[in-house]
Amino acid sequence: MPPVRRSPVRVLAWTGGAALLAAAVAAAAVGFGGNGTGTAAAGRTPPATAKVTRTTLTETKTVDGSLGYGDTVTVAAQSQGTITWLPGEGSTVTRGRGVYSVDADRRPLLYGAMPLYRTLEDGVSGRDVELLERNLDKLGYEGFDVDDEFTWATREAVEDWQEDLGHDVTGKVQPGDVVVADGPLRVAELKKALGGAASGPVLTATGTTREVLVNLDVADEHLVKKGMKATVELPDGSTVNGKVASVGKVATETGTGTDTSTTVEVTVSVSGLKKSFDAAPVDVTIVSGQRESVLAVPVGALVALAEGGYGVQVVEGSTTRYVPVETGMFADSKVEVTGVDEGMTVAVPR
16 A cells, blocks of 8 residues: 655744734745635634724834923023022013013013014014014003004003113113013023123023923834824823924934934923923833724734735634734734624634
8 A cells, every 4th residue: 555645734823913924924834725714623722712803903102202391592681781680490481570680670571483683662663563562462561553563652652661660761672671582481590690791691491391302213203293192101100191292304313333323303292290300211102003993803813824914713613714814003912904703713822
């Protein structure tokens, strides 16, 4: 009698995550023999099973960040005299409040996008006039139109303002009389001492909004977009909500020697921060993608197929069959699949 030829042993390859899919392909050995589906009596009970469920998958990326107040700006004095008052480091200055004082006259803060560069007085017109008038209006002064014309009505409002400040009443505003910033200032560091000359840098300041700076590897830049939600974990283990406020457009090389990387600057705004961390290293988890109402199975349920692609071992009573599937998003130890029905039972290795 001629010897019986044995069929080659077929091997199953289970994947543990998206990073293992290539290895799974290399080890694939499950075949369907032609039509892509098949049944087989279970040689043994699958080590574990799971249901095909409908769920929402959320893809996240966790990166290192630095909590702070954003970029610093330098406030410089532009007048003659002596520094007679300075705010405390960490204090906040709002519109109309003094940033520092020269010869006992405070230099108030105005909100705007451009510094004053000339004397504002009767007959002058331009965007800087509008900036002054808009601030006077916000501070409660009346009797003039907020436009780009410095009129007699503007002069009267300026005189009232100067009188309230305790300054000489001139009806004119010199560039060194005020400090202009795009919003409230938080004093970061004093550069002058009381009694110093009122020229050059006086202090550095930041905005008052807490934010996290992330130097994101350019390889991950495609995962992040403005407006994406984020979670920030603080040094004490607590978390606060965040949102991607900006994604830089300029790549920068950081590090030294062989330990370098190319990154872009990502800013994440935070809310609900109750702890007074002025600066701290934090972990930032960014939601880079989400798929709602999709069918999913544990990643470990995927099996690589000899014909190519992936499938799952569907358990039906005492038998099993292999069903090919198309994969989508990988997240939360699960994978999005199509080609199976909700509620099916699939085998999963322990």
